[in-house]
Amino acid sequence: MKSIMVQDAVMIEGSEQWMAGVAGAVGGPITGGERLRHWGASEVWRLQVGGAVPRSVIVKRGLGEMADEARRYRELVMPLGVPAPRLLAGGGDVGPGVLVLEDAGPGNLEQQPSAEGYRAAVRALALMRDAAARRLALNPGLGAGLRMSTADFADVARRVAAGLAALRPDLAGRLDGPARTLVERLDRLAGEPVTIVHGDFHAKNLVLTGDGRAVAVDWPVAYLHAHLGDLYSLLREAGRLGLTGRVGADALPALFARESGTDERTVADRMVTGGLCWTLLVLRWLLAEGIDVIPESRGWLDELVADCEALAAPH
Ligand SMILES: Nc1ncnc2c1ncn2[C@@H]1O[C@H](COP(=O)(O)OP(=O)(O)OP(=O)(O)O)[C@@H](O)[C@H]1O
Numbered sequence: 001m002k003s004i005m006v007q008d009a010v011m012i013e014g015s016e017q018w019m020a021g022v023a024g025a026v027g028g029p030i031t032g033g034e035r036l037r038h039w040g041a042s043e044v045w046r047l048q049v050g051g052a053v054p055r056s057v058i059v060k061r062g063l064g065e066m067a068d069e070a071r072r073y074r075e076l077v078m079p080l081g082v083p084a085p086r087l088l089a090g091g092g093d094v095g096p097g098v099l100v101l102e103d104a105g106p107g108n109l110e111q112q113p114s115a116e117g118y119r120a121a122v123r124a125l126a127l128m129r130d131a132a133a134r135r136l137a138l139n140p141g142l143g144a145g146l147r148m149s150t151a152d153f154a155d156v157a158r159r160v161a162a163g164l165a166a167l168r169p170d171l172a173g174r175l176d177g178p179a180r181t182l183v184e185r186l187d188r189l190a191g192e193p194v195t196i197v198h199g200d201f202h203a204k205n206l207v208l209t210g211d212g213r214a215v216a217v218d219w220p221v222a223y224l225h226a227h228l229g230d231l232y233s234l235l236r237e238a239g240r241l242g243l244t245g246r247v248g249a250d251a252l253p254a255l256f257a258r259e260s261g262t263d264e265r266t267v268a269d270r271m272v273t274g275g276l277c278w279t280l281l282v283l284r285w286l287l288a289e290g291i292d293v294i295p296e297s298r299g300w301l302d303e304l305v306a307d308c309e310a311l312a313a314p315h
């Protein structure tokens, strides 16, 4: 391993060992690579693999989240036939906390935002949901351990209310109304077929494949439900980045409706329900660990609470 040129890498203690594990798993020598992301104890690499047909693979390393992502691949992405980069190795055969994935393309939608890219992301979302819904219709027991119920979301709302009251007494009680509205909305959705929810459907997690398609990566928080929080969070982010006009975000719900064969009012309604679900899950993560990891995220609480109130207001 000493002879390879790996940008910013060979200095990392122990990297030779896991890279050797990856080389064994992919059946070729590692001839180069670059680190795409490094946060705390987790990192993402693009490694070049030599051999008869040279190629690149993506390697994600980190404890905890990698186990969560491997589980989503095993219980959701693979059995439900959801379009995603293929998992080439992971869950023990390479080493603890290591996933090796097919390289889906060089850039993501955060790096290259465009109207075309956002439309590709929305088509990818419609495809993901359609593929999962079809398999679930044939076999409703698939992914049962990762299905979120109304009771699960009511529990999330209770935890968020308690955490918020402790950290920010001035915000105590502000989520009582939104939580009641959410439960009513979820009860109305209860009979609808569930499908895959990515849960972190943001521009940086949408890889552009180079042939006009987008594919979602980074699956550790995926679950099953009928709501459309993924479309809500993609458009919310575009708005926060000031990209709404440039990427044609206002036209995307109608595109999703066409691509998925759903009527536009249903799309709008499921985005509201999904928006409440997504926002409460973000608040739960912030209160449980996010604020410790990213201290400035404490400043996001007011806006997220206001978002819940706006989503719960009559539409
Ligand atoms: N299979 C893949 N093919 C191509 N690029 C990928 C792939 N997986 C990840 N990437 C790229 O690497 C980046 C980081 O990967 P990923 O989002 O899976 O890791 P992460 O550490 O969970 O990131 P974050 O916490 O920032 O969301 C992605 O934003 C994407 O640009």
Ligand SMILES: [Mg+2]
Residues within 6 Å of the ligand: 204, 205, 217, 218
């Ligand atoms: Mg990511």
